[in-house]
Amino acid sequence: xxxxxxxxxxxxxxxxxxxxxxxxxxxxxxxxxxxxxxxxxxxxxxxxxxxxxxxxxxxxxxxxxxxxxxxxxxxxxxxxxxxxxxxxxxxxxxxxxxxxxxxxxxxxxxxxxxxxxxxxxxxxxxxxxxxxxxxxxxxxxxxxxxxxxxxxxxxxxxxxxxxxxxxxxxxxxxxxxxxxxxxxxxxxxxxxxxxxxxxxxxxxxxxxxxxxxxxxxxxxxxxxxxxxxxxxxxxxxxxxxxxxxxxxxxxxxxxxxxxxxxxxxxxxxxxxxxxxxxxxxxxxxxxxxxxxxxxxxxxxxxxxxxxxxxxxxxxxxxxxxxxxxxxxxxxxxxxxxxxxxxxxxxxxxxxxxxxxxxxxxxxxxxxxxxxxxxxxxxx
Numbered sequence: 001x002x003x004x005x006x007x008x009x010x011x012x013x014x015x016x017x018x019x020x021x022x023x024x025x026x027x028x029x030x031x032x033x034x035x036x037x038x039x040x041x042x043x044x045x046x047x048x049x050x051x052x053x054x055x056x057x058x059x060x061x062x063x064x065x066x067x068x069x070x071x072x073x074x075x076x077x078x079x080x081x082x083x084x085x086x087x088x089x090x091x092x093x094x095x096x097x098x099x100x101x102x103x104x105x106x107x108x109x110x111x112x113x114x115x116x117x118x119x120x121x122x123x124x125x126x127x128x129x130x131x132x133x134x135x136x137x138x139x140x141x142x143x144x145x146x147x148x149x150x151x152x153x154x155x156x157x158x159x160x161x162x163x164x165x166x167x168x169x170x171x172x173x174x175x176x177x178x179x180x181x182x183x184x185x186x187x188x189x190x191x192x193x194x195x196x197x198x199x200x201x202x203x204x205x206x207x208x209x210x211x212x213x214x215x216x217x218x219x220x221x222x223x224x225x226x227x228x229x230x231x232x233x234x235x236x237x238x239x240x241x242x243x244x245x246x247x248x249x250x251x252x253x254x255x256x257x258x259x260x261x262x263x264x265x266x267x268x269x270x271x272x273x274x275x276x277x278x279x280x281x282x283x284x285x286x287x288x289x290x291x292x293x294x295x296x297x298x299x300x301x302x303x304x305x306x307x308x309x310x311x312x313x314x315x316x317x318x319x320x321x322x323x324x325x326x327x328x329x330x331x332x333x334x335x336x337x338x339x340x341x342x343x344x345x346x347x348x349x350x351x352x353x354x355x356x357x358x359x360x361x362x363x364x365x366x367x368x369x370x371x372x373x374x375x376x377x378x379x
Contacts, residue, residue, distance in 0.1 A: 004028060004035035004378065005104070005118060007141060008126030009042050013093050015284045016209075016300030020127045022101050022281075024156060024208035026216075029102075031371075033122075033378060036102040040113050043137035047108055054110035054138045057172060085278045092280020100220070110138060114146045122378050123147040124154045127186055127208050129161030133169060143176035153179060154377045157186040157205050157370075160193055163324040170197050182377035184370070187328040205370035207329075209303050210363060217307060221285035230274075232291035232310075233259040234301045241342040242315050246295050247272070252348050255292055260284065293351065299325045306333065306363065309356040318342040332366060333359045 006024060009017045021037055028035045041048040097103060107113040123144045129135070130142035140146075144153040165173065177183065177198050184205035185191055194202050231253075233246045246257050250272060257273040279287060285304075288294070294305045294312035305312035306329075314330075316323040318341050330339045335354065340346065 002034075002119065002121035004033045004122040004124060005038045005120035006035060006124045006126050007038045007040055007130075007144070009128045009130060010037060010039065011045050011097075012042050013090065015281055016298060016303075017128055018093060018096065018281050019285075019300065020157075020208045022097070023212050024124070024126045025101055027208065027211040027371075028124075028374070028378075031374065035124075036104050038107070038113075038118075039103045039105065040107045040141060041109075043135070047106075049109035049112075050137075051110050053114075056136050056138060057169060058133050088278045089280065092278070092283065096281045110141070113141055116146075118147065120147075120151070122152045122154060124156055124378075125158050125180075127157035127159060129159045131158055131173075131190075132161035133165055134162070140176060143179050145176065145179055152181055152377075152379050154182045154184075154374075155180050156184050156374065156377075157207050158184075158190075159186040159325060160190050161325065163189045163193075165193060165197075173197050182373075184373050184377070187324050188331070189324040189328060203369075203373050204366075205373055206363070206366050207300070207303055209300060210307065210367055211370065212307075214307050214309070217285055217304075218289060220282055221289055222282045224283070224286040224290045226290055228256055229253070229292040230256045230258045230290070231293045231295065232287060233257055233273075234294065234296040234298055235259070235261050235315075236297055237261065239297060239315065239342075242295050242297060245313070245315070245340075245346060248346075249293055249295070249348060249351065252351070253293070258287065258291075260287065299329070302326055302329060302338075306356075306359055309354075309359075311352045311354050313338055313340050313346065315340050315342060333362050335359070 008021045008024070010021045025035060025037055043050065043054070107116065125142050125144055131139060142158070147153055174197050177194060177200070183194060183200065183202040185194065185202055186205065186207055188204055191202055191204050194200055231246055231249055233242065235242050249255070250257055258276060259273055260276045260279060276287070288304045288308050288310070291310050294301065294310045295315065296302060296305065296312065297315050302312065302314045314326050316326060316339065323339070326339050330336045338354070
């Protein structure tokens with residue numbers, strides 16, 4: 001039997017991205033599909049080679065260019081100032097995929113991918129925001145346009161990352177979407193978008209990380225050794241509202257705060273807060289498993305809170321109306337009250353009031369549907 005090839009966002013040293021890529025690969029292997037991740041570098045990878053053909057559909061705004069530049073500068077400055085921390089973190093991410101993920105050869109550019117003579121049984125575009133119109137690259141590879149015309153092309157949990165797209169881009173998206181044979185998207189807003197753009201009815205499936213059980217993830221993780229309960233603060237960048245809420249929960253519970261993030265220099269730890277920046281994916285899972293409470297700004301932070309059954313709050317920016325990923329997930333499990341906008345008041349007397357039996361029941365239904373979708377879509 002030929003292999004199945006998966007393309008998704010990979011090698012960006014982001015916990016959610018790396019774990020969702022692994023999860024789909026691992027689940028398909030468990031289902032009997034010999035598969036590998038097509039190692040096409042994401043445009044934010046420092047080794048990616050930008051070309052004329054890889055230019056994005058939507059011209060990158062000055063604001064986003066500055067944001068990308070600032071994040072790269074922060075990463076480089078942090079690596080220069082704290083070389084041992086940066087080296088350890090990078091090695092842990094590298095070793096995670098080396099030990100647990102089957103990868104193809106590396107494709108460093110758009111042309112390298114399209115000139116490759118690939119011969120997979122199935123071509124799958126995986127999860128994460130692979131269809132986000134604001135990505136600073138050509139999205140065509142994530143609609144499997146590099147695959148042979150007659151190939152079986154499947155989308156699983158692919159996400160737009162936005163609730164709406166300017167209609168001026170509908171024709172290009174329609175062309176791309178209609179290249180796919182089977183389509184499963186991660187958010188209900190994605191289902192509606194595809195319906196509006198193409199007229200096609202598609203499936204609403206779960207993020208790949210939910211295809212693996214709590215026991216599956218615990219079997220992989222590196223346990224975090226701790227003596228006392230702690231609040232896990234998992235945020236991408238400095239967020240005053242999240243930090244203030246963490247301190248309020250600390251005052252109520254007496255728990256220590258452990259803060260883990262990617263793009264900021266490590267801050268000084270003290271008796272109240274411990275800052276961690278050198279963990280890889282497996283250490284991150286252990287940190288999640290040991291937490292008593294989670295505060296996060298991350299979609300996958302919400303997902304792993306549900307998987308590990310941790311009382312949590314997900315915080316979204318007050319300045320943005322598009323939170324479709326989190327809203328779709330919280331609606332399924334009826335935990336809309338766990339989705340906060342910056343500035344919201346929180347009743348901490350209800351901090352642990354989460355019915356995880358109901359969560360498992362509702363997620364279980366969607367997980368079963370998603371696995372059936374994979375079985376029906378793949379040869």
